[in-house]
Amino acid sequence: xxxxxIVIENCAIATVxxxxxxxxxxxxxxxxxRIESVGAGPAPARLENVVRRIDGTGHLVTPGLVNTHHxxxxxxxxxxxxxxxxxxxxxxxxxxxxxxxxxxxxTAAQGSLAMMVRGGVTTAMDHHYVYPRGTGDLSxxxxxxxxxxxxxxxxxxxxxxxxTSDGGLPPxxxxxxxxxxxxxxxxxxxxxxxxxxxxxxxxxxxxxxxFSVSTELLKQGAELARRKGVxxxxxxSETVEEEQFCKELFGMGPTDYFExxxxxxxxxxxxxxxxxxxxxxxxxxxxxxxxxxxxxxNARLAAGIARVPDMLGAGVPVGLGVDGTASNESGExxxxxxxxxxxxxxxxxxxxxxTARQALRLGTYGGxxxxxxxxxxxxxxxxxxxxxxxxxxxxxxxxxxADPVTALVFGAAAPITLSLVNGRTVVEDSHxxxxxxxxxxxxxxxxxxxxxxIAATG
Ligand SMILES: Nc1nc2[nH]c(O)nc2c(=O)[nH]1
Numbered sequence: 257x258x259x260x261x262i263v264i265e266n267c268a269i270a271t272v273x274x275x276x277x278x279x280x281x282x283x284x285x286x287x288x289x290r291i292e293s294v295g296a297g298p299a300p301a302r303l304e305n306v307v308r309r310i311d312g313t314g315h316l317v318t319p320g321l322v323n324t325h326h327x328x329x330x331x332x333x334x335x336x337x338x339x340x341x342x343x344x345x346x347x348x349x350x351x352x353x354x355x356x357x358x359x360x361x362x363t364a365a366q367g368s369l370a371m372m373v374r375g376g377v378t379t380a381m382d383h384h385y386v387y388p389r390g391t392g393d394l395s396x397x398x399x400x401x402x403x404x405x406x407x408x409x410x411x412x413x414x415x416x417x418x419x420t421s422d423g424g425l426p427p428x429x430x431x432x433x434x435x436x437x438x439x440x441x442x443x444x445x446x447x448x449x450x451x452x453x454x455x456x457x458x459x460x461x462x463x464x465x466x467f468s469v470s471t472e473l474l475k476q477g478a479e480l481a482r483r484k485g486v487x488x489x490x491x492x493s494e495t496v497e498e499e500q501f502c503k504e505l506f507g508m509g510p511t512d513y514f515e516x517x518x519x520x521x522x523x524x525x526x527x528x529x530x531x532x533x534x535x536x537x538x539x540x541x542x543x544x545x546x547x548x549x550x551x552x553x554n555a556r557l558a559a560g561i562a563r564v565p566d567m568l569g570a571g572v573p574v575g576l577g578v579d580g581t582a583s584n585e586s587g588e589x590x591x592x593x594x595x596x597x598x599x600x601x602x603x604x605x606x607x608x609x610x611t612a613r614q615a616l617r618l619g620t621y622g623g624x625x626x627x628x629x630x631x632x633x634x635x636x637x638x639x640x641x642x643x644x645x646x647x648x649x650x651x652x653x654x655x656x657x658a659d660p661v662t663a664l665v666f667g668a669a670a671p672i673t674l675s676l677v678n679g680r681t682v683v684e685d686s687h688x689x690x691x692x693x694x695x696x697x698x699x700x701x702x703x704x705x706x707x708x709x710i711a712a713t714g
Contacts, residue, residue, distance in 0.1 A: 258305045260287070261303055261305055261307065262310070262642075262676070262679070263285050263310065264284045265282075265283045265298050265299055265312060266298075266311050266312050267281070267283075267284075267315040267317050268280055268316045268317070268649075269316070269317045269636065270317070270318050270613075270661050271294060272319050272635040272636065276613060276617075278661070279295065279296045282297060283295060283298055285303065286642040288679055289642050289679035290639060290640065291636055291639065291644070294638065310674065312646055314648065314649060315646050315647060316660035316661070316664055317636065317644055317645070317646050318636075318644065318647065318664070319620040319633065319644055320378025320620070320644055320645050320675065320676070320677065321372075321576075321593075321619050322377070322379040322622075322634060323377050323578055324381055324525065324527075324626050325383060325527040325548035325550055325578070326382050326383065326577060326579065326580060327581075328364050328369070328401075329361050330581045330582035330583070331367040331581050331587070331700060331704075332364045332367075332700065332703055332707050333582045333704070334582060334585045334704075336349060336352075337349060337582075341497070342497065342498075343467075345583065347425065349582060350426050351430075352707065352708075354427070354429055355710045355711050356391065356707065357391045358392035358397050359703065361391075361397050363696075363703040364700065364703070365398045365402070366691065367696055367697075367700035368382070368581060369402060370405065371581075371587040371588050372407075372578070372587065373405055373675070373682055374686070374687075374693065375588035375590055375669060376589065376590065376675060376683075377407065377589050378633070378675060379407065379408040379409070379623065379624070379627065380402060380408070381409065381460075381627065382409075382410075382411055383412040383414050383462050384411065384413065384414050385414025385415055385464040385468075387432055389432075395440075395444045396448075398411055399457055402456075403456065404690065404691060405690050405691055406680055406682045407677055407682065408677055410457075410627055411444070411457070411458075411459050411460070412459075412460040412462035412489040413444045413445070414462040415432055415440075415441065415462070415464065415473060416430065416432065417431050417433060417437055417463075417469055417473050418467070418469050418470050418473075419431040422470065424467055424469075431468070434470060437463070437477075438473070441477070441480060442480060451485065453631075453632055454678060458486070458627075458628075458629075460481070460486055460489045461484075461486060461487075461488050461489070462477075462489040463477045465491035465494070466498060467498060474514075478518035481523065487525065488519065488521075490519065490524075490526055491527045493509075493530060494527070494528035494529075494530055494559050495531065495559045496531060496560075509533075511532065511539055520539060521543050522545070523628065525545065525546030525547065525575070525626040525627070527547075527550060527577055527579065528549075528550055528553075528554060529549070529567070530554055530559050532562070532567075537563065537567055537570045538570055540567065540570065540572045541570030541572050544573065546572070546575065547626065548575055548577035549564055549575070549592075550576070550577040550592070551576075551592060551595040551600075552579070552584040552586065552592060552595050553579030553583040555595070556584055557583050563603065563604075564600050565610060568614070574622050575618060575622040575623030575625065576593065576618050576619045577592065578591075588669065590669040590670075592619065593615045593618070594665060596610060597611075597614075597665060612659075612662050612664075615665045621634035642676050642679040645675045645683075647670040647671070647673070648670060648671040648672070648673045653670065654667050654668070654670060671686050672686055673686075
């Protein structure tokens with residue numbers, strides 16, 4: 257069958273390819289789920305089977321945004337424990353999270369996904385690590401919500417097995433056993449992981465953090481991931497308290513501990529990585545270990561400023577993450593592009609820390625790299641998957657900013673005229689096309705209230 261084509265013309269384009277190629281006025285042609293051509297000026301004449309032709313005047317086209325760290329379930333516990341550091345915040349929220357059930361998790365996933373997709377995210381991820389006993393198929397519910405939305409998705413099947421009685425931070429009632437966690441993770445990989453070029457669903461192995469999982473879960477989790485050929489994800493080096501925990505319990509800092517358990521490598525990415533010394537950063541660079549930089553959450557929990565410019569200088573793959581919305585109530589990725597740029601300028605390198613173009617790269621190609629998908633998504637190049645966003649930059653918010661990439665990153669969140677995932681429209685004129693946003697808003701509110709009521713009964 258002949259390919260169906262979508263043609264976008266007369267728009268600025270930031271391809272985020274290896275040369276940062278940009279066009280002041282150019283075209284992108286999408287054929288089925290792939291990018292067929294991109295270049296300056298109008299699209300080639302006499303294209304067949306054009307089902308849609310879009311005049312992109314006043315717009316910028318970029319690759320779709322890639323979110324590399326999130327906890328969808330936290331959509332139901334936003335705005336709580338607002339003035340706490342990480343450990344106090346976790347201790348305050350674990351008992352509520354331990355009461356989650358399948359309808360709550362599905363609804364929270366819908367809310368989290370809707371917020372991201374309407375803001376230009378085309379590849380999402382969820383690090384789900386709370387699996388209360390007897391609550392049904394939570395992973396299946398999350399994956400189903402992503403499929404319904406039409407967004408490309410990685411589920412990092414999380415786990416916790418170190419409760420307080422084993423010296424961990426979470427209460428014993430919130431953790432799984434080592435065997436249950438490993439078996440359920442393997443089952444999720446077998447049921448849902450798709451290794452194909454245009455996969456919409458992938459699974460990663462994701463024990464939660466050094467203070468909530470056993471050394472054995474880290475080691476056996478790494479073995480499982482490598483046996484199955486999937487990626488590994490966890491939280492790392494987030495706070496000084498975590499560093500102290502690792503030094504007291506394991507006699508070394510987090511990065512050395514991760515290395516000792518098989519957790520450095522080009523198939524691993526870690527969230528936060530705030531408290532990294534020069535040798536930690538060099539180890540990440542040497543091994544190709546990736547980082548999900550979460551500037552808003554790191555500020556919200558007063559964790560500190562991750563050394564992103566130094567990481568990039570050492571060759572570390574870095575993407576952006578919103579983190580769970582209990583520690584970043586906004587839940588949309590544009591804020592992270594902007595905050596990555598601004599917050600890193602408060603660090604040692606000052607105004608030269610990051611440029612707008614580097615921030616855009618973190619949110620697109622960098623994200624694709626850390627999710628192991630840089631060959632398929634993250635830049636606009638012929639042959640890659642058609643995940644792209646048409647940002648409207650000719651309204652009051654941006655029209656007087658001459659450079660489109662500067663407008664997009666430094667400016668307010670831009671309206672979206674069109675967002676495509678795998679060549680399919682998921683946002684049209686700022687509205688989600690695949691789901692009912694108002695219905696999701698109503699159900700997230702009622703499920704958040706139900707969770708609060710259940711948690712209050714103890
Ligand atoms: N920002 C966050 N850090 C964490 N560490 C951990 O063990 N859980 C979390 C979390 O939910 N958010």
